[in-house]
Amino acid sequence: MSPNADVIDINPARSQRVLMLSWEYPPVLVGGLGRHVHALSVALAAAGHQITVITRHAEGAPLEEHVDGVRVVRAAEDPVTFSLATGSLLAWTMAFNHTLTRAALRATGTGDHDVIHAHDWLVAHTAITLAEHLRLPLVTTMHATEAGRHQGWLPEEMNRTIHGVEHWLSNASARLIACSGYMREQVATLFDVPTGRIEVVPNGVDDRAWRARPRAVASARARFAGTGPLIGYAGRLVYEKGVQHLVDAVPQLRDRHPGLRVLIAGDGPYRGELEERTHQLGLGGTVRFAGFLDDTQLPAVLGATDATVVPSLYEPFGMVALEAAAAGAPLAVARTGGLAEIVEPGVTGVTFPHSDPPALAGAVDQLLDDEVFARRVARQARSMVGRRYGWATVAARTAEVYATARREHTPMSTRRTTDVPPRRHPITIPTGNLLTPTAC
Numbered sequence: 001m002s003p004n005a006d007v008i009d010i011n012p013a014r015s016q017r018v019l020m021l022s023w024e025y026p027p028v029l030v031g032g033l034g035r036h037v038h039a040l041s042v043a044l045a046a047a048g049h050q051i052t053v054i055t056r057h058a059e060g061a062p063l064e065e066h067v068d069g070v071r072v073v074r075a076a077e078d079p080v081t082f083s084l085a086t087g088s089l090l091a092w093t094m095a096f097n098h099t100l101t102r103a104a105l106r107a108t109g110t111g112d113h114d115v116i117h118a119h120d121w122l123v124a125h126t127a128i129t130l131a132e133h134l135r136l137p138l139v140t141t142m143h144a145t146e147a148g149r150h151q152g153w154l155p156e157e158m159n160r161t162i163h164g165v166e167h168w169l170s171n172a173s174a175r176l177i178a179c180s181g182y183m184r185e186q187v188a189t190l191f192d193v194p195t196g197r198i199e200v201v202p203n204g205v206d207d208r209a210w211r212a213r214p215r216a217v218a219s220a221r222a223r224f225a226g227t228g229p230l231i232g233y234a235g236r237l238v239y240e241k242g243v244q245h246l247v248d249a250v251p252q253l254r255d256r257h258p259g260l261r262v263l264i265a266g267d268g269p270y271r272g273e274l275e276e277r278t279h280q281l282g283l284g285g286t287v288r289f290a291g292f293l294d295d296t297q298l299p300a301v302l303g304a305t306d307a308t309v310v311p312s313l314y315e316p317f318g319m320v321a322l323e324a325a326a327a328g329a330p331l332a333v334a335r336t337g338g339l340a341e342i343v344e345p346g347v348t349g350v351t352f353p354h355s356d357p358p359a360l361a362g363a364v365d366q367l368l369d370d371e372v373f374a375r376r377v378a379r380q381a382r383s384m385v386g387r388r389y390g391w392a393t394v395a396a397r398t399a400e401v402y403a404t405a406r407r408e409h410t411p412m413s414t415r416r417t418t419d420v421p422p423r424r425h426p427i428t429i430p431t432g433n434l435l436t437p438t439a440c
Contacts, residue, residue, distance in 0.1 A: 012396070012403035017050045017113045019104065019130065023096065023122040025055035025072065031236065032319050033143055036203055037119055038068075043204070043395035045069030052113070054104045054126075056096065075103035090158055097125040104130055115139055115402045121146075121162055124169040131172070137409035139401055140173040141201075142166070142187050144316045149240055167191045174405040177201050177398065179317035180338030186316075199401045202338075203317050204394035207386045210326035212300035217328075220297075221304035224288065228259025229368050232305035232329065234298060235320050237268030242311035242334060242354055244270075247277050247287065249357040249364070254286055256361075257368055262287045265301060302327035306374065307367040313354050315339050322389055325349075325381035330374040332363045348381035 020041055024034035041051045046069060057063065057074040064073050078099050104126060118127035118140045131138040146162040147154060154160045170176060170191040176198045178184040184198045212220075224230060231253070235241050243264060254260045264274070264287065271289065278287045293301060302308055308329035310321050317338035321331055331349030333339045343349040352363040367374040 012399040015048045015050060016115060016399060016402050016406075017111070018044065018052070018402065019108065019113045019116045019136075020051060020053040020119070021100070021104070021116065021123040021127050021130075022053065022055050022119040023100075025053055027061055028056050028058045032203075033119060036143070036319075039204060039206065039391050040395060040398060041070045042068045043391035044399065047392070047395050047399065049395075049399060052107055054100060054107060056100075071107075073103050073107045075099040088158070090161055093122055094125070097123065101126045101129055105133075108134060115405055117141070117398075117402070118169065118173070119143065121165045121169055124165050127169065128172045137174040137402075137405035138172060139175045139177065139405050140169055141177040141179075142170065142183065143179065144183075144314075145186060145190055147190055148186055148314050148316065163190075173197075174409055175199060175401050177401055179203050180341050182337045182341065183316040199397075199404075201394060201397045201401065202389055203319050203322070204391040205319070205322040205326055205385055205389050206391060207326040207382070207389075209295070210299045210302070210323050212303045212327060216300035217303040220300040224261060224263045224290070224301065225304065226259045226261040228257050228261070229306040230304060231260065231262045231364060232265065232302055232308045232324075233263070233311070234265040234293070234302060234308070234324070235310075237264075237266050237271040237274060239270055240312065240314040241268075241270075242313045243274055244277060245355055245357045245360055246309050246311045247274060247281070247283070249361040250283050250286060251281055252358065252361040253364060253368075254283075256365060260286060263290055263301065263305070264288065265290045265293045265298065267292045298323070299327045302329045305329045306371075307332050307364050309360065309364060310334060310339060311354065311360055312336060312339065318342050321349075322385050325378070326385045328378055328382055330367045330378040331381055332360070332367060334360075343381070347377065348384050349377050 020037065022037040024030050026034060026038050028034060041053055045051045052071040052073060054073050054075065057076040061074055063076060078095060080095065100123060113136060116127055116131050116136050116138045118138060120143050127138055145166055146159055150159060154163055170187060170193050176187060176193060178187055178198050178200055179202055181200055184195060184200050187193060187198055188195045221230065233243060233246055237243055250262055275289060278284065302324045308324040308331055310318060310333040312334050315337040321333055321339055321342050325331055331343055333343045333349060333351055334354035335351040336354045343351055345351045350363045350366050352359040
């Protein structure tokens with residue numbers, strides 16, 4: 001890179017060489033992060049950028065390949081990783097970052113790069129090491145925060161350590177990407193980062209991939225619905241997703257809508273407690289736990305619902321809301337985080353305060369009691385997804401962040417040293433809809 005790189009007019013539309021770091025990437029898919037990184041990488045490559053993804057290896061996958069226009073380099077685990085004398089996530093992460101760093105350095109030996117793009121704290125050590133060693137600007141997408149996931153309470157050393165790594169990575173990055181205005185304010189507050197260094201770039205969705213054929217939708221409805229309306233939920237079964245509040249709202253909804261069925265698609269550590277709560281409430285014939293449904297099944301299932309509920313307590317963005325909208329489902333979402341920036345009440349869905357089962361039931365009632373209204377907001381939500389959240393648009397805006405980071409970077413840039421504050425007490429995090437929706 002030229003010593004005068006900070007004054008060169010870098011056009012984001014021109015090809016940029018990006019080194020992308022992610023702990024998951026197909027075929028390794030644990031949550032939404034891997035799907036996001038894959039779709040973003042493919043969209044950037046389609047726009048003419050040169051993308052190299054460094055990620056975790058999966059059994060049977062090649063260590064290196066070019067697929068969908070993207071160069072994918074997978075870091076095989078070191079032998080010691082298989083014999084760690086602890087089940088600690090932190091120990092595994094450190095071992096993973098060692099092999100990820102070596103794989104990245106091998107990859108960069110065959111060509112130059114313009115920018116490093118890291119995704120979340122699990123790749124922090126590799127990202128910062130590469131940025132310093134290669135003297136490249138570092139861009140980081142913060143998909144979520146540990147404090148946000150735990151509602152501001154960091155009870156264990158592992159939680160506090162993860163928070164510290166997030167603080168370190170945020171302050172070591174030239175630019176940060178947040179998926180919503182809510183997330184930007186949270187990152188700025190938690191990690192003492194000026195909001196001017198944080199760009200809001202929403203997650204994207206391929207709306208065409210979520211439009212199931214009418215025959216598939218009819219088949220899903222025949223499989224899961226009863227004689228009354230069908231309510232759906234899709235996502236991980238963890239506390240912060242708020243599924244417990246949906247379950248607690250079902251008795252009220254069942255009384256008002258005979259033949260009601262509720263389908264809960266997904267899995268996670270909270271499933272046992274949710275099933276027990278369902279049993280306690282006598283909802284065995286009403287609520288069905290379908291387990292994990294992949295992307296070939298879920299569009300038809302969501303499209304078959306009369307209402308899809310997203311009851312999250314904490315939601316940096318709300319990807320499932322976009323996917324459900326693209327599938328044609330009427331939306332009822334908690335008025336929290338990024339969800340409040342996606343759904344406009346009465347226009348693209350209905351909202352309710354999180355952790356409030358009666359309010360949740362009331363919001364769903366609005367959709368079930370008025371089919372014309374429900375279909376209208378569903379059509380408007382589907383149209384909104386196509387306009388605002390297409391991957392080509394998301395990729396273009398991400399490329400603009402890269403260009404900004406490169407303009408502001410010089411090879412003589414020094415590492416920002418910041419003290420990571422100890423966290424032994426609850427952390428105050430932003431709540432609600434802090435900003436008027438703009439990009440999201």
